[in-house]
Amino acid sequence: xxxxxxxxxxxxxxxxxxxxxxxxxxxxxxxxxxxxxxxxxxxxxxxxxxxxxxxxxxxxxxxxxxxxxxxxxxxxxxxxxxxxxxxxxxxxxxxxxxxxxxxxxxxxxxxxxxxxxxxxxxxxxxxxxxxxxxxxxxxxxxxxxxxxxxxxxxxxxxxxxxxxxxxxxxxxxxxxxxxxxxxxxxxxxxxx
Amino acid sequence: xxxxxxxxxxxxxxxxxxxxxxxxxxxxxxxxxxxxxxxxxxxxxxxxxxxxxxxxxxxxxxxxxxxxxxxxxxxxxxxxxxxxxxxxxxxxxxxxxxxxxxxxxxxxxxxxxxxxxxxxxxxxxxxxxxxxxxxxxxxxxxxxxxxxxxxxxxxxxxxxxxxxxxxxxxxxxxxxxxxxxxxxxxxxxxxx
Amino acid sequence: xxxxxxxxxxxxxxxxxxxxxxxxxxxxxxxxxxxxxxxxxxxxxxxxxxxxxxxxxxxxxxxxxxxxxxxxxxxxxxxxxxxxxxxxxxxxxxxxxxxxxxxxxxxxxxxxxxxxxxxxxxxxxxxxxxxxxxxxxxxxxxxxxxxxxxxxxxxxxxxxxxxxxxxxxxxxxxxxxxxxxxxxxxxxxxxx
Amino acid sequence: xxxxxxxxxxxxxxxxxxxxxxxxxxxxxxxxxxxxxxxxxxxxxxxxxxxxxxxxxxxxxxxxxxxxxxxxxxxxxxxxxxxxxxxxxxxxxxxxxxxxxxxxxxxxxxxxxxxxxxxxxxxxxxxxxxxxxxxxxxxxxxxxxxxxxxxxxxxxxxxxxxxxxxxxxxxxxxxxxxxxxxxxxxxxxxxx
DNA sequence: AACTAACCGAGACGGTACGTCGGGTCTTAGT
DNA sequence: ACTAAGACCCGACGTACCGTCTCGGTTAGTT
Numbered sequence: 138x139x140x141x142x143x144x145x146x147x148x149x150x151x152x153x154x155x156x157x158x159x160x161x162x163x164x165x166x167x168x169x170x171x172x173x174x175x176x177x178x179x180x181x182x183x184x185x186x187x188x189x190x191x192x193x194x195x196x197x198x199x200x201x202x203x204x205x206x207x208x209x210x211x212x213x214x215x216x217x218x219x220x221x222x223x224x225x226x227x228x229x230x231x232x233x234x235x236x237x238x239x240x241x242x243x244x245x246x247x248x249x250x251x252x253x254x255x256x257x258x259x260x261x262x263x264x265x266x267x268x269x270x271x272x273x274x275x276x277x278x279x280x281x282x283x284x285x286x287x288x289x290x291x292x293x294x295x296x297x298x299x300x301x302x303x304x305x306x307x308x309x310x311x312x313x314x315x316x317x318x319x320x321x322x323x324x325x326x327x328x329x
Numbered sequence: 330x331x332x333x334x335x336x337x338x339x340x341x342x343x344x345x346x347x348x349x350x351x352x353x354x355x356x357x358x359x360x361x362x363x364x365x366x367x368x369x370x371x372x373x374x375x376x377x378x379x380x381x382x383x384x385x386x387x388x389x390x391x392x393x394x395x396x397x398x399x400x401x402x403x404x405x406x407x408x409x410x411x412x413x414x415x416x417x418x419x420x421x422x423x424x425x426x427x428x429x430x431x432x433x434x435x436x437x438x439x440x441x442x443x444x445x446x447x448x449x450x451x452x453x454x455x456x457x458x459x460x461x462x463x464x465x466x467x468x469x470x471x472x473x474x475x476x477x478x479x480x481x482x483x484x485x486x487x488x489x490x491x492x493x494x495x496x497x498x499x500x501x502x503x504x505x506x507x508x509x510x511x512x513x514x515x516x517x518x519x520x521x
Numbered sequence: 522x523x524x525x526x527x528x529x530x531x532x533x534x535x536x537x538x539x540x541x542x543x544x545x546x547x548x549x550x551x552x553x554x555x556x557x558x559x560x561x562x563x564x565x566x567x568x569x570x571x572x573x574x575x576x577x578x579x580x581x582x583x584x585x586x587x588x589x590x591x592x593x594x595x596x597x598x599x600x601x602x603x604x605x606x607x608x609x610x611x612x613x614x615x616x617x618x619x620x621x622x623x624x625x626x627x628x629x630x631x632x633x634x635x636x637x638x639x640x641x642x643x644x645x646x647x648x649x650x651x652x653x654x655x656x657x658x659x660x661x662x663x664x665x666x667x668x669x670x671x672x673x674x675x676x677x678x679x680x681x682x683x684x685x686x687x688x689x690x691x692x693x694x695x696x697x698x699x700x701x702x703x704x705x706x707x708x709x710x711x712x713x
Numbered sequence: 714x715x716x717x718x719x720x721x722x723x724x725x726x727x728x729x730x731x732x733x734x735x736x737x738x739x740x741x742x743x744x745x746x747x748x749x750x751x752x753x754x755x756x757x758x759x760x761x762x763x764x765x766x767x768x769x770x771x772x773x774x775x776x777x778x779x780x781x782x783x784x785x786x787x788x789x790x791x792x793x794x795x796x797x798x799x800x801x802x803x804x805x806x807x808x809x810x811x812x813x814x815x816x817x818x819x820x821x822x823x824x825x826x827x828x829x830x831x832x833x834x835x836x837x838x839x840x841x842x843x844x845x846x847x848x849x850x851x852x853x854x855x856x857x858x859x860x861x862x863x864x865x866x867x868x869x870x871x872x873x874x875x876x877x878x879x880x881x882x883x884x885x886x887x888x889x890x891x892x893x894x895x896x897x898x899x900x901x902x903x904x905x
Numbered sequence: 906a907a908c909t910a911a912c913c914g915a916g917a918c919g920g921t922a923c924g925t926c927g928g929g930t931c932t933t934a935g936t
Numbered sequence: 937a938c939t940a941a942g943a944c945c946c947g948a949c950g951t952a953c954c955g956t957c958t959c960g961g962t963t964a965g966t967t
Contacts (some may be wrong), residue, residue: 146911175953185957245441327514366921629822630826675898678878718917722917749949
C-alpha cells in the first residue's frame with residue numbers, strides 16, 4: 138500500500154458512507170458480526186478504500202464513535218457539584234445504553250486484544266472526558282466542597298468506575314442507572 | 330452435531346489437554362490470536378472434540394478461567410473491614426495482572442459481543458464473588474462498621490468498579506493498584 | 522484390530538442387516554452418498570462391526586452385489602446361439618438398469634481407484650460370467666456355428682463390450698438395449 | 714458463492730498452475746487420493762480460487778483431461794478403413810494406458826456418481842470423437858466398404874466398446890491392446 | 906484543454922480459520 | 937467373544953473474510 142495517501146484528495150462522500158455503514162451494521166447485526174466486506178458493500182465502496190484510511194475494524198469503529206459522541210468534553214458546572222455529577226453520570230449511562238453505546242462496547246471489547254486501539258480509544262474518548270471531569274472536581278475542591286487530600290483522578294474512578302464496571306460485565310441497564318444514585322453517597326464521603 | 334454427547338464417556342485426558350492448551354496459547358500469543366485449530370493441534374485433539382463440549386472459544390476460555398481461579402469465593406474476615414477489603418482488592422489486582430488475567434480480559438472482551446457468554450461469565454465468575462463480598466459487608470454493617478442505609482450491592486460497585494474500569498479501559502497496572510488505596514477513603518464515606 | 526475375527530461366532534443378523542442397509546441406501550441416495558456411518562446407523566450396528574468384516578465400502582458393496590445377482594453363472598443353451606446370446610444380453614441390460622445395477626455402477630466407479638476392489642470384482646462377478654459365456658461359445662464353435670479362428674475371449678468382448686461401454690459412459694438405457702440388436706450382426710461376422 | 718465470477722479478470726497463471734497440479738497429483742498419487750487442499754497447496758493457490766471456477770474435483774479433472782487430449786477429433790482417413798480403424802484404436806489404447814489415461818479413469822469413476830459430470834464428459838470428450846468416427850465410417854459406407862444397413866452408431870460401439878470395457882473392468886493393458894486385433898474381424902462381419 | 910496523477914469502484918487473488926462430515930480406531934457395557 | 941454404542945484423532949470438506957493486488961473509470965489540479 139502507498140504509505141500515506143494524500144488526504145486532501147480524499148473522498149468525503151466515501152468517508153461518510155463508510156462511517157454510516159459501520160454504525161448501521163453495528164446496530165443491526167452487532168459489532169462482532171460486522172465485516173469489512175459488508176461495510177464496503179453497504180457503503181458502495183471498495184475494500185481498499187477502507188484499508189487506505191483505517192488500519193482495522195476497531196480503528197474504524199472508534200472513528201464512528203468519536204463522530205457520534207462529538208468532541209464536547211465539557212462538564213456541566215452549575216455550582217452544585219452533586220447535581221453536576223448526577224447530570225453527567227446520567228448522560229454517560231444514556232450514552233452507554235444507546236445505539237452508539239453498542240459501538241462503544243464493540244470498541245472496548247476489541248481493544249482488549251489490540252493495545253494500539255486501546256491507546257487510541259483512551260486518548261480520544263476516555264482521557265478528554267476524564268480531564269473535563271477533573272477540572273470540574275478541582276473547582277469543587279477549591280470551593281471547599283470536596284476534600285483536597287484525595288486526588289481528583291481517584292475521585293473520577295469512584296464516579297466512572299461503577300458505571301463502566303456494570304456496563305462491561307453485562308449488568309442490566311437499570312442497575313447501571315442505579316450507579317448515579319451513588320453520587321450523593323460518594324460525595325458525602327469526599328466532603329472535607 | 331448430536332445435541333448432547335454422553336458426558337460419562339468423556340475423555341478426561343482430552344479435556345485437560347484442551348484447557349491447558351488454551352491457557353498456554355492465551356499467554357503466549359494473546360487471546361485474540363488463539364484459534365480453535367491451534368488449540369486442537371497443541372492439545373493433540375480433534376476439532377470436533379472441542380466443538381462437542383464447548384460452543385465457542387469464549388466458553389472454552391471461561392472454563393479455563395474458572396479452573397484457574399478456583400471455586401473459593403470466600404472473602405477474608407479478620408474483623409477489620411478495611412484490612413479485609415484491602416486484602417481482597419489486592420488479590421483482585423494481582424489476578425487481573427497475572428497470566429490468568431489475560432484470559433479473563435479475553436473472555437470479557439469476547440463477552441461484549443456474546444450475550445450468552447456474558448451471562449455465563451457473570452454467573453460463574455462475577456456473581457459468586459460479589460455475593461462473597463456482600464456477605465462480608467453485611468457482617469460489617471451489622472457490626473456497625475458501615476452505614477446500613479446504603480445497599481451492600483452499591484458498596485460492591487464502589488470497591489470493584491474502579492478496578493475493573495481501569496483494567497478494561499487499559500490504564501496501567503500501577504494505576505489499578507492505586508485503586509486499592511481508595512478503600513480507606515471509600516469506607517470513610519460509608520461509616521455510619 | 523484383531524487380525525482375524527472368528528467367523529463362526531459372527532452374527533448373521535448383523536451381516537444381513539448391513540447388506541440390506543447398503544442396498545437400500547445405494548438405491549435411495551446413490552452409492553457416493555452412502556457413508557459407513559449411515560450404514561451402521563440404518564443397520565443398527567456399530568461401525569467396528571462393519572470394519573471387522575469388510576475392508577471398505579467398496580468391498581461391502583461388492584458383497585451386496587454378489588448377494589443380489591446370485592452365484593448362477595450359467596449361460597442359456599437352447600442350441601440356437603443367436604437366441605441364447607440375445608437372451609443373455611437382455612438379461613445383462615436388465616440387470617444394469619435395475620436397482621442392483623446402481624450398486625454395480627458404484628462398485629465399478631470405486632474400483633477405478635482401488636485395484637484390490639477391481640481385482641475382487643473381476644474375480645467374483647465378471648470372470649465367472651465370462652467363463653460361462655465362453656463355454657457356451659465354445660459349444661457353438663464346436664457345432665460349427667462360429668468361426669474357430671477367433672478366440673472366444675475376443676468374442677466375449679464383442680458382446681459385452683458395447684453394453685458396458687454404453688453403461689459406463691452414461692448413454693441412455695434405450696441405447697444400451699440397442700446393443701442387443703447387434704448380436705445378430707456380430708454373429709453374422711463370426712460365422713465360419 | 715457469487716453465482717458467476719467475471720472471467721475476464723481471471724488469472725491465467727492460477728488456472729494453469731491448478732491444471733498442472735491436478736495432473737501431477739493424479740499421476741503421482743492416483744485420482745482418489747487427490748484432494749482440493751493438496752491441489753491448492755501444490756499450485757500455490759487458495760482453495761476459493763479453485764471453487765470459484767470449478768464445481769468439483771471431477772469437473773476440474775475433466776478440464777485437465779480436455780487440455781491434455783486436445784480438441785482434435787479428426788479420424789484418420791487414408792482410404793483404407795481397416796488401417797484407419799486400427800490406427801485409431803491403437804491411439805485410444807495408448808491414451809488410456811498413459812498418464813492422461815489415469816486422469817480419464819478417475820473422471821469416469823467419479824462420473825458414475827455425478828450425472829452432471831457424466832453429461833459434461835460425454836459432451837466434451839466422448840461424443841466429439843464418436844462423431845469423428847461416424848463421419849469416417851459413413852465415408853466407408855458410401856464407398857461400399859461397409860454395410861449400409863447397420864447404423865454407424867452401432868459400429869462405433871463395436872469398435873470402442875471392447876476397449877473401454879476391458880479398460881474399465883480392469884483387464885490388463887496387453888488385453889486392451891488385443892482389442893485392436895479385432896478390428897479386422899469386425900470389419901469382415903460388416904462388409905456388404 | 907489536454908494531461909496526468911491519485912483516488913475510486915470492483916472484485917480476483919493467496920491465505921487462514923471456520924465449523925462440519927465422515928473415516929477408521931478404541932473403549933466401555935452388555936449379551 | 938462378539939456386539940451396539942459412541943467418543944476419539946484425524947484429514948478434508950466447502951465457506952467466509954481477511955488484507956493485498958490489479959484493473960478501468962473518474963476527477964482534480966497542473967501545464
